[in-house]
Amino acid sequence: xxxxxxxxxxxxxxxxxxxxxxxxxxxxxxxxxxxxxxxxxxxxxxxxxxxxxxxxxxxxxxxxxxxxxxxxxxxxxxxxxxxxxxxxxxxxxxxxxxxxxxxxxxxxxxxxxxxxxxxxxxxxxxxxxxxxxx
Numbered sequence: 001x002x003x004x005x006x007x008x009x010x011x012x013x014x015x016x017x018x019x020x021x022x023x024x025x026x027x028x029x030x031x032x033x034x035x036x037x038x039x040x041x042x043x044x045x046x047x048x049x050x051x052x053x054x055x056x057x058x059x060x061x062x063x064x065x066x067x068x069x070x071x072x073x074x075x076x077x078x079x080x081x082x083x084x085x086x087x088x089x090x091x092x093x094x095x096x097x098x099x100x101x102x103x104x105x106x107x108x109x110x111x112x113x114x115x116x117x118x119x120x121x122x123x124x125x126x127x128x129x130x131x132x133x134x
């Protein structure tokens with residue numbers, strides 16, 4: 001009797017291809033406006049120079065760094081609330097390992113990298129929703 005092998009799903013197979021970036025010097029007010037316009041919950045924070053690392057900022061960063069702290073969104077820069085360096089996922093990584101990596105790192109999403117370039121972002125919710133785990 002032949003056993004059927006389950007197809008391995010890779011990060012590139014379920015990546016959200018839309019990437020929206022912002023400069024770390026932008027204010028959280030500007031970032032929130034960009035997120036509303038682009039209908040996204042996170043922004044990748046651009047490198048300042050070649051040897052710098054990418055960052056990421058999301059809605060929860062705004063809540064913790066601006067709302068809970070009682071600060072004005074027009075006075076808080078992205079670099080003050082972002083996570084840096086960003087953890088990226090290789091495009092050919094099996095989604096089982098992507099889920100484990102995100103969970104162990106305590107993050108909800110990560111950019112997917114292929115040939116030194118980001119090709120999109122993968123999230124824990126996409127891992128569940130797109131793959132009928134439940």
